[in-house]
Amino acid sequence: MANSNLKLLGCWFSPFALRVKIALSIKSLVYEDIEETLNAKSQLLLQSNPVHKKIPVLLHGDKPICESTIIIEYIDEVWNSGPSILPSDAHDRAMARFWAAYIDDKCMLAMVKSVRVEDAEKRKPYLEEIEDSLVTIEGELQKCCREGKGYFGGEQIGLVDITFGSLLGMMGIIETMNGRKMIVEEKHPCLVKWADRFASDPNMKGLIPEHEKLISLMRLGKE
Incomplete structure (x- = not known):
């Protein structure tokens, strides 16, 4: 437009x-x-x-x-003539806000704390918080998958997808710091497929920051 x-x-x-x-x-x-x-x-x-x-x-x-x-x-x-980001139904809209808030209050907060901690041992409690929140988010996404939805809110990217998807870059930093994947097929089968679908969506073209640039920025900040 x-x-x-x-x-x-x-x-x-x-x-x-x-x-x-x-x-x-x-x-x-x-x-x-x-x-x-x-x-x-x-x-x-x-x-x-x-x-x-x-x-x-x-x-x-x-x-x-x-x-x-x-x-x-x-x-x-x-701009309500374009694709909707929030559901039209009031209850569905409230639930989208709930899950967006959960992602920020539980998952993202733990992610930020884990990145700021240098000591690997002191970082463990925050990694456990991240893993617990990922299990909860996976459970919600599985409900959507059973209903035939490709994303949290339906067949297109919505508020919850945007909120969680924006954290994938930070998730990559955490994985590099700790030498292991956080979102894995055994524990999070729906999230693994969702992440691939989200990253390849045409609306995401050119928007996700490059992993190496994020890692370089993190190292520069620590120096």
Whole structure:
């Protein structure tokens, strides 16, 4: 969609910015991708998000929208003629929000903590939290598979897929740090197939950060 007057303030490595990019791709929206350098935050970012001073921020004309999930819902409501990201049914919509929140509160939080810990022994409790949450997420996805759905919300990428899919890059970092796969066929057969399907979806083309670039960024940060 041309002339949508959209700008996205984000960083290439941010899973939160990636979520918004996926939503914009699903809706076929043209936007200006403004790369932020967080060590010296731009005046535009500080003016657009004076409360949290964080990315991502979507600028629709002169109106800023902050927080990735809120931005996704905004995109879905404003450009409602394209594919839906949230379900139309109120209960299904509530459940999508529930699982998106679970992924952030349980899985992502443990992932962030595990990446920040240098000592392998101290990292173990966080890896166990990740594994427990993956079992729970796998269980939910299996229900969707039994109903013939390709994704968490149906036959196309939805809110839950975007939320969990944005973490695959960070999952790769954790796997490299610990020398083992986290999502495996024996424990997570549906998630393994889902991850392949998600990564190969046309809406994801060119959006997922390269693994080697993420690893290099992590090593640079530690130095």
